Amino acid sequence: MFDRKSDGEAWLIETRHDVARGVHTPGSISPTVNEAGALWIKRCNEKKLEAMTIKGYEEHCALHIYPFIGAKKLSDLTVPAVNAFADQLRDAGRSSEMIKRVVRSLGAIFKEARRRGLSNVAPTIGLDLDLPERDDPRPVIPTKAELQAIITASTARKSRLWRALVLVAIFCGLRASELRGLRWVDVDFEARLINVTQRADASHKIGRLKSKLAYRSLRLSSLLxxxxxxxxxxxxKGDLDLVFPNGIGKVESYANLIEHGFGPIQIAANVTKLVPVTDDAGKPVINNAGEPVMREAPRYGLHALRHACASLWIEQGHNPKQIQTLMGHSSIMVTFDTYGHLFVDSEADQRAADNVQAKLLGS
Structure with a gap:
């Protein structure tokens, strides 16, 4: 079964240890990753997860998991084997972020297999993938001057929709899906609150929020x-009672919010970036000098306003736990991973730098 005697002996030691602890799943009953993945996707459908979420999981399986380890049995996937799988993904050109997502999906496959009694191991829990992190993980956040220009440009629009939407996005930090699913019944004018209770997915369907902690209430200023x-x-008006619907009261698409509103608002506010002009085939248009033709395009998507909101709250002294609650993050780690660099005590850092200099140079 093994190429080297040492590999076989290592497997025997590990298997005897698992048997002694009562956690060994014989290979004869262990499903393959393909089979366990199908059971996981079936469970996702039974739990009525959003269609786009399930589609993403299916793509993880079909494009990134099955081609590499689909034929392997779950009982064969140890921690070193999962690390080797991650290395395969990296060698195949997957980004570090994609590898993390795929390994999380693999962990969910194991979780479902354990629920069904088909596995007793969890090789992805606590796994350190040791992936190269060369990209700057910090989100791109509009400056205060850009935010002010965006608010001014949205106010200049004929429809009051855009001013309201931009202000809610900046000062409440709702996700685009939450903005699209927000109802008037969730806006409590007397209590000065917005209650986030549902969202609209990419298929324009109203559904539950991303996690239990995403259900939250946010204070409204007089301006809002x-x-x-x-x-x-x-x-x-429409049956869905939406705050930001399309022209007939139905769920508005994200693309329309950008194309007809937030995009032109940024152009008017001069909050833009240069991008290549492309032809019908998606290829850059080249001028006579052999250089790509450039055009001005909106600099940000709506999610950038959510980041701006978090940065403003942090600047006002909110601690990480408060930011997690206000942003509706599923865990404090999401908060730290996204905004950890903003929780900085500049004065303390400066004092530390001065003290280091004083100790080294005596001045």
Missing amino acids: LNALREWKLACP
Whole structure:
């Protein structure tokens, strides 16, 4: 079964240890990764996860997991084997972020197999993939001057929709899906609160939020309250009672929010970046000098306003736990991974730098 005697002896030692602990799953009943993956996807459908979420999981399996380890049995996948799988993904050109996502999906496959009694191991839990981290992980956040220009440009638009949407995004930090799913019944004008209770997915379906901690209530300033009151008078009515619907009261698409609103607002505010002009085939258009033709395009997506909101809250002294609650993050680690660099005590850092200099140079 093994290429080297030492590999066989190592397997025997590990298997005897698992048998003694009562956690060994014989290879004869262990499913393959393909089979266990199918059971996991079936479970996701039974739990009625969003269609786009399930589609993403299916792509993880079909494109990144099955081609490499689909034929292997779960009982063969040890911690070293999962690390080897991650190395395979990296050698195949997958990004560090994609590898992390795929390994999380593999962990979910093992979790479902354990639930069914088909596995007793969890080789992805606590796994240190030791992936190269060359890209800057910090989110791109609009400057205060850019935010002010965006607010001014949104106010200049004829429809009060855009001012209300931009202000809610900047000062409440809602995700785009939460903005698209927000209902008027969730806006409590008397209590000055927005209650985040549902979202609209990429298929324009209303559903549950991303996690239990995403259900939250957010305070509204007087500016926000007035903007929402003005917009409510002109807002298209519909059965869904949406705050930011399309023209007939249904769920608006993210693409339309950008194309018809947030994109032109940024152009008007001069919050832009240069991008290549492309032809119908998606290839860059080249001028007579052999250089790509460039055009101005909106600099940010709506999610950048969510990052801006978090940065403003942190600047006001909110601690990480408060930021997690306000942003609706599923765990404190998500908060630290995204905004950890913003929780900085500049004065303390400066004092430390001065003290180091003083100790070294005596001045």
